[in-house]
Amino acid sequence: MSEQTFSATLAGHIIQSMEVPLLQNGFAFLQAEAMQSVLESYGLLGWDTFAASWNELGVDRYMADGGRYRRRRYATFSLTEGESTRKPHQPHYQSRDYNTLNGGIERWFKPVLPTIGEHPALMAILRLAYRVATDMTPPERRPNAWHTEIHQFRIEARPDTEGCPTPEGLHRDGVDWVFVVMIRRENVARGETSIHDLGHTQVGSFTLTNPMDTAVVNDNRVYHGVTPVHPVDPNKPAYRDVLVVTLRHE
Template sequence: MLNLSRPEEFVKPEANCLASYVLEMLTAINVNELQRSFTHLPEDPYLEGNYRFRRLSHFKIVGDPRSISEAARLIKLPHRRLFQSKQVNPLLGDVVREYAELEDALIQLEGFQRLLWEFFQFCQLCSTSNEIGVHQIRTTAAWGKMGNPAPEGIHRDGVDVVGIFSVDRNGIGGGETHLYQHKDDSRPAFSKVLNPGEFLVFKDDQYFHYTSPVKAIAEEQGTRDVFVLTCPGLFPPQEAQM
């Protein structure tokens, strides 16, 4: 069990989850400290090309983070696998996927806990769930070989709320994140390269999302490091009530 203290400078987001997305810069989080753990990510075995690396853990927040008098607690849940239906993910839908857990050293970092705290404020506005999934993802690109952060194309995740937090971009071009109100829209409602420290949060049933491929801008390998957070997590049906 981890104690999640309310940051003194925290301001509850004034956002209507039914109306728009939120883009903010989390200056209180040291992205350099978080970035170190991305070098230890295992390869994603469900994609060909050896360009994506990934870990996944699930957490529950107990207590009311909005209350000054009541301390909230962050609890790491037992290991769970990842599942999306074919309707949501045409590429890897109906496949039960298993990823290694986030490293304990990362989970103990204040910046990581701050990120989960921040995301949960939006979950409280838009979801009845107090559980979140945290995907730690590195996409790589080599000279002449692009990496695809979203090989499934323009999609939804099948959750209530999605957050994308940019940790690092190194030696790459591309990787622009788009939000679409309709899957067949010719122009996105939002389009931006997320720079380190920027956090994009949106309601999953309001926006489809996509991130364009990344390419190396030099002969050295390039990398894009992000956390993708979902509320709730995405579990196989038999694990959803665990």
């Protein structure tokens, strides 16, 4: 067996092991080592330059709580088999049914930089997202293309201000699938993800800790939320960087 064939076979087994709990429970947690193996089979390169782009995000000025602890960039894509096509820049919109804090308005964020929008690391993540969403969607409900939104988030924490990854609280996003990929944690404590069923009973929890730790959520079946983060050393910068990728029917 060639190295390439072995890599693809291993990736297939890992994806299947992730899809089982996703089918049973509506969510899955994939640790960094396994996620890296899968992404490498999909063409992962240059993770360090990809992660460094989180240093170039803009302040989110749409926070209804008045906070200035969140930085982000945003882009949209159309995903089809074998192709990821970036769409013209557009606003992000969620109804207040899904986001009671910041929903109900068009929010124009800085676009994802062109070099990051076509970066091999992002392309690998999008290929994986397409694979999982397609695998997990019954054939009769699979769209011709997935409308895909890309969010680069940095949540900053200060001694006098906690950083809230999900300031809207426990929520759903109004999409079909949500992928959350840890990019970096720097000098922060907490940030635990909890998963709740549609009756709001907690059904799971975990913490994205290492770069490439990944959560996958069936947004039609569960709610998710993340606890605030706090600085470990109050004299040093503290932040939590993640990539959020959502997919819904076009």
